[in-house]
Amino acid sequence: MKLRRFLLLLIGLFLLLLKFAFDVIAMNVSLGPAGIGMFREALVAGAFFLLFRALHISLPQRTPHPVRRLGVLLIGAALLLASLALLNTLPADGFEAKDLVLRPKDYATLFLASIASVLAGGFAILNIRFLRDLVLQYRKKWTLRNFLVLVVLIIGTAASTLLVRPLDTSVLESILYGLAIAVSVVNAFRLPWIVYLTKREKMLTLAFSFLLFVLLTTTNVFLSQSTLFSRSVIYYSPSLQKFIALSLLFSNIYFGMAFVSTLFHLPTAEAFDRKRSEVSSIHTLSKLVTQVFDFHELMETVTSMTLQVCEARSCWIEIIPYAESEMDGDGHRRIAAAIQIAGLKNITAQEVEDLHAAGLRELRATVLADRRALVIDALTDDPRLGKQRLASGKIGSLVVVPLVSHVGPLGFLYATKSTEYGFVKDDIDVISTFADQATVAIENSRLIKKSIERERLVREMTLAQEMQKKLLPQVLPTHPHFELDAMSTPAFEVGGDYYDFVELSGNRLGIIVGDVSGKGVPAAFYMSEVKGIFQSLSSQHVSPREFMIQANAVLAGSIDKHSFVSLIYAILDVGSGRLTLARAGHCPMLYMGVSGASYVRPDGMGLGLGEGALFADAIEEYALQLHPGDVCLFYTDGITEAHRNGDEFGYERLLSIASETRGRPAADVKETVLRSVDTFIEHGAPHDDLTLVVLRWVGPAQRS
């Protein structure tokens, strides 16, 4: 690319030098005018075409800002005009006219004429190239065609001079010239870029186009009147002169139009600027709705955008924390207490506090009730803010907009201006629309935060559930003398039900079933404590009653006044089948013997309800001898109190269902009971933690 540009430039300049050499020769030797004239013109045309190409490829693909183009052209025009003015200060006319052909009188004139022509020509191609960019901006279907027609006409007019002697004119040339001007006018209407300029840019455009118009007109006058400059260019190349003249003329028309057009656009420039910034702000904010992971970043953007959309001096945003924002009615006072400033722009928290102290705080309730913006046109005179003198000057007017989502109020957006009556209707509309967008973003941000939090809790609870399952026996004790089966399921993720087995010395088995009052996480904590107590106490050879008394003493130290634990603890002598049990407030054991089913309910009291002797005296120890085929059912109230539509499963039902399982294995008994509970609650979710332990005494093998 660079090499190509360099080559184009080099060849172009070489052609110009060649042309200069011919001119020098022509000074001395009289050459046949027609052929040589053609050759010289061809050299000039070729040189400028190559220079145009070099210029074309060195310009960036993307058109720079129109105002910058105007600026560059202005500088070029000013430099050109300055050098031409310098040329015109030369005293004498160095040319002599003969047979409608100009001849320089000396080498100096020839040299200066060449330089001036090349400069003017260079400017002309720059001019055409830049105008092309302006004309083609926001192009429509015919734009490029119209412009190309103009270029062809300009080149055609220039070429038509070849048909006659330099100082002569022809009809064809005049016609082409006229057409070129007409098409120039058509192209000069291509000014849509002006509309999209900001007000400041429009002011610049106005100045630039005016100056360009003046400079180019002056240059064109120099070129077409009988000045030294004009004669120099005509001598150098009559077609180049026409080319430059038409190019400048087009430029003139174009910038004249631009000047007038800009002038008409100026009054609406401010409104246009505002609309455009509104559109771009809303656009940015609507993108923000998807980028709500960082709350602080969101606040930052909302406040800076607020400044932009209504050209406010300062602004801030106040947020009502979740819990408070979701309540209504008499919650107003608590709302006021909980509100936090979430973002500030050009104002300090102290200044905001001063405004609130002056009475702004009280106005928030009104804003929430009305659900629309509240405007204070003159801050220092407003009767609503009379409570405390405000430092005047900084803030003239203020607007408060409520941020209200479908859940409830989320907060307030405030904007201030230094002038009184600074907020016009458009500002209020725009800031209200903007506040709605901000509300959606804030709401989304909160929802995302909430759902992340919820996900975390779910994970924690799942983990807790896994942990609690491990607190229950993983493997059931087995022995030829008995069958065991057990299950426990919490109503929520975790629960307060507990069952466990322990193999004691002397070939004994400890069976415990317990229920902590309440449900969920608090119950689960006590349940794990009960397990600890059971594991440590049961191994100390204590009887069931002694176990209860000691466990109560340990638990009393840590248990909450509201809570208690019910336990049933049985010790089975695996050799003899003797079962000793104590009941601390727990559901009675269901015993199914040869003579039928009954509840075994020794006296007792829940752990944590009473202390010392009161508790000890309440606990009774009971013993019974099991016979082969006898079944003992330990369970929690999740079974007996399972209910549906106010109807309870109850002890009677449990008794009758269990009775029917006489003679069946432990696992079968368990399944039957659980299935009937499940059927009873119509396969719904259990309301309470539910535990069932089945012990079936097989006894020593019968000797045949």
Add this chain to the structure above:
Amino acid sequence: MSEFKIAQREQESVHVLELKGYLDAHTAPTLEEAFQSLLKNQRFNIVVNCKDLSYISSAGLGVFMAYIEDVRKNKGDIKLSNMSPKVYNVFDLLGFPLLYEITRDEQEAVKKFSPAK
């Protein structure tokens, strides 16, 4: 889910709470508030009439446990009356009759406060 209501009245310097409906973990706070306000107003002679109490869970029982200590410290008591057999069974299983006076009818419970006066 299920309704729970408390009616309150004053009878011979004894405060009577009539419980109605389901007393479980969801409704326990209602009873708790009632006890709290009684204690705040220096009402320590309390009879809880359970005639229309259809169900009580362990969380409901816990409420009685939470306030009995404070009430007795102030020379008062919480007595219970008119329990249905089903509700009584729940109290009985946990050994509450050893901790609270539970009477067949309300008048009996109210009278028990009289000698102390």
